[in-house]
Amino acid sequence: MAVSVNSRKIKKGLLILAVMHKSRFLNFSRGYLHSAVKSNEYSYSRIESNRVLKVLSKAGRIDDARNLFDKMLDRDDFSWNTMVAGYANSGRFTEAEKLFYETPVKSSITWTGLISGYCKYGFENEAFELFWEMKLQGQSPSQYTLGSVLGLCSTKGLLQKGEQIHGYAIKTWFDWNVFVVTSLVDMYGNCKCVFEAECLFEMVADCKYNAVWSAMLAGYSHYGYGYKAIECFRNMRTEGVESNQFTFPSILRACGAVMTCNFGSQVHGCIVRTGFGANIFVRSALVDMYAKCGDLNSAKSVLENMEFDDEVSWNSMILGCVRQGFEEEALSFFQKMLSRNMKIDEYTLPSVLNSFASMKDMQNAISVHCLIIKTGFEAYKLVNNALIDMYAKQGKLDCAIMAFSKMVDKDVVSWTSLVTGYSHNGSYEEAIKLFCKMIVSGVYPDQIAVASVLSACAELTVLRFGQQIHATLVKSGLGSSLSVDNSLVTMYAKCGNIVDANRAFDSMPTRDVISWTALIVGYAQNGRGKHSLQFYDQMIATGTKPDYITFIGLLFACSHDGLLGSGRAYFEAMDRVYGIKPGPEHYACMIDLYGRSGKLAEAKGLLNQMVEAPDAVVWKALLAACRVHKELELGEVAAKNLFELEPMNSMPYVMLSNMYSAAGKWEDAARIRRLMRSRGIWKEPGYSWIETNSRVDTFMSEDRRNPLRAEIYSKIDEIIMLIKEAGYVPDMSFALHDTDVEVKELENSSCNTGFHSSNQKWEFSKVSANRDHLNPPQIQIVQLPLRANQHWSQK
Known part of the structure; x- marks a missing residue:
């Protein structure tokens, strides 16, 4: 056959397409080919046409590929398979299915092309229906077919179907195929079946195929097995398996999870040596790792040296700043994102809202809320949950309720944010009511919600409801946590059921200072101060160090049991032994202790030793002691300070008036009561x-x-x-x-x-x-x- 100039043009165009089909020069190469193939003088070969079809399909130029396909007179299996796969990979399933059923001879490649497309776009039902139909038609799925459906199972967490595919792989001897085993390891890892993934990995661990190592690493790091991931990475290096752009993000995620900054820095050095430092996914993982480890300077250095702005990296930087308590730095990075016209997403805004919650910056929080409404992010559940949490933490429960009520699809985080908000702001009854509504709505509470509602029960001392929650927790098998266990101990103790508080404490697998303090305070509040001191000794014997709240409980116990010597010893040990500076609550307890012991001179001397000005709690303790011991002059000083600190509180007015009455100073008593009425202050009635x-x-x-x-x-x-x-x-x-x-x-x-x-x-x-x-x-x-x-x- 004579080859014209057009033949050389086509070959040249093929070469250009092969090199540039993913670049901005694709239009040039396509035009070059188009000018050649439109001529009727050249009858191009089937092989050359198939090459063009393949390149055009991979480049996403499916319409151009179809035009060429329609002009081909001599089509073979490759031509049909290429077009079916091209349509499927482009998401054009109507044309793909039509062409699939028109294909004269369907091979395993034909079926796999359409199945892979379904898997790519998450069409689970269609993919599995076609997979089983393929078997019924007598076609044997290949390793690529199995890899595609297992990838879908991995992405969507379809464990049961993944196990069915695994069973088929065993029957057909594909369970020794490295490609299939890699897909199985990835599937089991993403379905939280790490043990099964490990068993499969051990079968092929001797191979140098880095994909299977990367899959195992990803499984470990994704579900919190940070130290196992590090061990796996070390073994990978020992075996001489090369790391790549998929390996490094997984191991960096593991380093961030367990906060091993030193090992993360070593991985960073390995990244630089292997030439993956410019990869955007690797760089983003580096920023995230350093930010989680608290090394914000290194995170900032990596971020600033990135060639292109990457939203994921900036989000990691903002989140890292918030977690480390640098809220102003977080807002500074957010403002830079806006000034650079970077794309903000549903992951950027929650971190920014969290920083406002910590800073109590309501003005800027409202501005960001307006931005959220303007940009349409109010429809995102993640952003809405952050709004509820932010408003609740700032005490704006009406705004939190409004954001909650606007949500159409509320999840457990939405409910928990508001339940916790009610509890933290003292609306304990509302917290319990909302918790009950959550249960009725079919949303099962998480451990944070349970801990919050138990705290509300403790404050209201509604023992029966707290017991019901405890029973539900045990019956449901939700699993406990340190925060839930501590809340249970506190709830029982505050409700006066010290026996069950002890039982809850004894059943705890792990304890911290909060656990011990809950019982120390509980014993003290229930009139068993000596038990508090004994329990404190047990805590010290376990090596647990007391904190600020622990000493409040101890001093409270000493005060109510009249243990003056012990109280003095604990108060002095705070700073001298544990480096804890006494606060107003500790001074108030000591003044109360001195007052109950009739030592008002010592109480006054302790008051004068305070570095900071005494607050209302301290003056109230002194006033109460003065009332008991009829120390009118010192009581007047305490009451007048309270008039300034809490001018609308009736307590100092009533107590001073009563002291005047007891001393026979009727005019002064009447004067205080007139002053109280003139200021519009009324004694709040006591409730029981x-x-x-x-x-x-x-x-x-x-x-x-x-x-x-x-x-x-x-x-x-x-x-x-x-x-x-x-x-x-x-x-x-x-x-x-x-x-x-x-x-x-x-x-x-x-x-x-x-x-x-x-x-x-x-x-x-x-x-x-x-x-x-x-x-x-x-x-x-x-x-x-x-x-x-x-x-x-x-x-």
Whole structure:
């Protein structure tokens, strides 16, 4: 056959296409070919046409490939297979399927071409239907067919189907094929079956095929087996297996997870030596590793030396800054991203919102929220969850609720963010209600949600509900965590059930200082201060160091048990032994301890030793001590400081007025009460509540809301008569001097003692128990301290 100039043109065009088909010069090479093949003078060969088809298909020029395919008079299996695979890889399945069924002779390659396309685009049902149909038609899947479907199983976490393919591979002896084994290792690794992946890996570990090593490394690093990943990488180097752009990101991720910056730096050196330092995925992994390890300078150095701006690397840098507490640095990088017109995504914004939450920067947070709305990221679940968390942490629960209510598809993170927000902001009842709604909605709580709602139960002292959550936790097999275990111990201790608190503590597999402190504080709050000190000694014996809160519990225990010597010793040991500077809470406990011991001079001396100005907690402790020991002059100093620190708090006004009354200074007492009224300050009534028959009932002084009030008040009147007959005389020293004795008795004995919320609570429990034939409940709560009269009347 005579070859014209056009033949040479086509061959030259093929060479150009082969080199440039993925570059910006593709239009030139395609035009060069097009000018040659449109001529009718040249009858080009089948081999040359197939080459052009292959290059055009790989370059994504599927329409040009189809034009050439239609002009071909002599098509073979290669021509049909190339076009089917080309359409499938381009996502044009209508044309791919039509051409597939028109193919005269379907080989394994034909079937694999369409199956691979389905797998590439995640069409799980179509891929597996065609795979099983292929077998029914008598075609044997190849290693590439199995690799494609296993890749789909890996991406989508289809463990059961992956196991079926594994079974087929064993039957057909493909389980020894390195390519198939690599796909199986990858599939099992991504499906969290690391043991199965290890067993398969051991079968081919002697080979030098780096893909299977990379797959095993990826499985280890992806699911938190950081040290195993490092060991695997070392073995890989020992065996002489070369690392590549797929190996390095996995090992760097593992280094970041276990925060081994030294080994990560060694891997960085290996990357530079092997020439992969310019790879964008490797560089991004380096930034992420250094940021997670806290080496922000190295992370910044890698980021600044990158040839092209990569959003993933910048996101890692921002997240690393937030995790290390450098929120301002994180915002600076975010502003640089915006100034460089870089693309921000759903992973950038949550880190930025977290930094605002830590900084309490509400103004800029609202600006970013506006940006989120403007750019359409409000539809992303990840961003919405970060918004809820950010507003909740800043105390803006109304904004958090609004963001939550706008979400169509709420996940466990959405619910947990708001439950935790309610709990941290003191809205404990709302936290429990929302937790119940989450369960009803079919969203199963995670460990963070459980820990938060247990904290809410502890603050409200609703033991029954806390026990139900504990039972659900055990029954569901959710698995425990240190935070959940600590919350359980705290909940039981605060609810007065110190026995179950001990049981929860004893069942903990691991304990930290929070675990020990929870029981130390629990014993102290339940009037067992000496047990707190014994428990502290046990903690020290285990090598656990106390923290700031531990000493609050210890000093509180010493204060309420009158252990002055022990209290002094612990207070002095804080800074001298453990390097913990005493805070206002510690000084308040010590002043209370001195006050209860009648040593107000020492209390005043300790107050003068404070480096920082005493806060309201300290002055309240001193004022309470002065009231007990009738130290009016020092009490006036404490009260006046409280007037400045907490001008709207009724406590110092009432206590100072009572002190004046007890000292017979009626004019001063009346003056304080007038001052209180002129400032619009009213004494908040004390509440008591009790848990009976799976419900919580609340009471306040002279409460008339309870349906059993007639029986309750009848019982109280009966008790008042009995205690008067027994010789009880109410303390009227706090009543104003210009009232009759009978009125004073009524004020102090009947209203403030007999009908005190705590007395109502006790009588309600007895009446309720008699009605329901139950024993009186064991758990009861009083929000405010009782006065002397109320204590006496309950004995």
